[in-house]
Amino acid sequence: MIADNLKIVTQRIAGACEKIGRLPEHIELVCVTKEASLGQIEEVLDLGVQNLGENRVQDAILKYRAIGDKAIWHLVGHLQTNKVKYAIKTFSLIHSVDSTYLARQIDKEAKKLNKIQDILVQVNTSGEVTKFGISQGAVMGFLKEISLYPNIIIKGLMTIAPEVEDPELARPYFRLLRELRDKINEQRITKDELPILSMGMTNDFEVAIEEGANMVRIGRAIFQR
Numbered sequence: 001m002i003a004d005n006l007k008i009v010t011q012r013i014a015g016a017c018e019k020i021g022r023l024p025e026h027i028e029l030v031c032v033t034k035e036a037s038l039g040q041i042e043e044v045l046d047l048g049v050q051n052l053g054e055n056r057v058q059d060a061i062l063k064y065r066a067i068g069d070k071a072i073w074h075l076v077g078h079l080q081t082n083k084v085k086y087a088i089k090t091f092s093l094i095h096s097v098d099s100t101y102l103a104r105q106i107d108k109e110a111k112k113l114n115k116i117q118d119i120l121v122q123v124n125t126s127g128e129v130t131k132f133g134i135s136q137g138a139v140m141g142f143l144k145e146i147s148l149y150p151n152i153i154i155k156g157l158m159t160i161a162p163e164v165e166d167p168e169l170a171r172p173y174f175r176l177l178r179e180l181r182d183k184i185n186e187q188r189i190t191k192d193e194l195p196i197l198s199m200g201m202t203n204d205f206e207v208a209i210e211e212g213a214n215m216v217r218i219g220r221a222i223f224q225r
């Protein structure tokens with residue numbers, strides 16, 4: 001079942017790429033395992049998945065104990081500052097950095113652990129009050145500030161589009177994130193260019209890829225029965 005689902009997801013990624021002339025190997029699939037059992041996670045790893053996404057640090061710690069470095073671990077959910085130390089020990093990429101205080105804590109704890117932590121900045125592209133993320137207008141200033149921190153590397157931007165029936169309605173938010181990333185790179189806001197755009201989930205990943213996503217975070221489409 002999971003094998004079939006994964007195959008369909010892979011085909012849909014390839015289909016979206018073909019539509020706009022991009023290469024599917026340039027799209028990184030993060031398999032979001034927040035609702036998956038250890039057995040299911042083992043199964044996707046056996047099928048060749050490398051990137052696992054979790055949205056709670058506590059859950060990830062337990063899974064990490066069982067699975068370890070066979071996988072590359074991504075934190076896709078909100079990070080509370082009291083969990084930063086554990087997050088750094090577990091995750092290769094933290095997708096959800098959205099405050100100076102959090103960035104500073106990550107930098108500080110990473111230094112203690114002798115790690116340079118890769119992060120993405122989460123942008124609230126829709127402006128919904130229920131969503132985490134830096135507001136669109138504050139992103140440039142935020143990046144300038146945190147790019148000075150020596151123990152973090154900003155790899156790109158992440159967003160979560162509003163939940164809509166028709167994925168076409170999510171397109172403007174993905175486009176906004178891509179345009180923001182391009183502007184950041186053109187204006188050389190960060191030390192290095194930002195390569196990653198983490199956007200697109202089960203309901204909207206094809207549209208996200210059409211708009212430039214190169215990292216998609218997919219859970220339900222892989223684990224649903």
Ligand SMILES: *Cc1c(COP(=O)(O)O)cnc(C)c1O
Pocket residue numbers: 032034055076077160201202203217218219220221
């Ligand atoms: C759960 C989650 C996903 C995956 O969502 P699906 O709809 O299951 O594909 C992606 N990103 C974040 C931040 C999530 O919390």
